[in-house]
Amino acid sequence: MKRKHYFFYGRVQGVGFRYTMTYNARNLGLTGWVRNLYDGSVEAEVQGSEVRIMALIEKMQSNRFIRIDSMEVYDMTFVEGEKTFVEKW
Numbered sequence: 001m002k003r004k005h006y007f008f009y010g011r012v013q014g015v016g017f018r019y020t021m022t023y024n025a026r027n028l029g030l031t032g033w034v035r036n037l038y039d040g041s042v043e044a045e046v047q048g049s050e051v052r053i054m055a056l057i058e059k060m061q062s063n064r065f066i067r068i069d070s071m072e073v074y075d076m077t078f079v080e081g082e083k084t085f086v087e088k089w
Contacts, residue, residue: 003032003047003076008060010069012042017066018087024059025085028052035088047082 008017013036021034021044030048037043046053061068 001048001078002050002053003045003078004053005074005076006042006044006046006057007037007072008042008044008068009040009071011065011067013040015063015065017042017060020063020066021056021060022085022087024056028056030056031079031082031085033086033088045076046085047079 018034018036021042025032025034025046028048030046030052032045032047034042034044046056060066
């Protein structure tokens with residue numbers, strides 16, 4: 001199991017990014033969170049298998065309303081006991 005910290009840049013706010021990521025992450029059995037940042041980017045932590053995390057990112061990149069121009073990703077320590085994926089405010 002992996003945990004990754006992402007920063008997404010592009011057309012990622014006002015296009016349903018957080019809702020879409022939450023919906024897809026839950027369907028893939030991933031946990032973590034996603035939130036908008038004041039600079040117009042989106043931050044997320046995603047936890048689960050590497051294959052499912054990559055499937056989530058592919059789904060986000062293939063969405064016709066969302067445009068990810070670039071992203072930063074960092075490996076993190078796995079968090080025990082996390083139960084779901086949520087939108088943070």
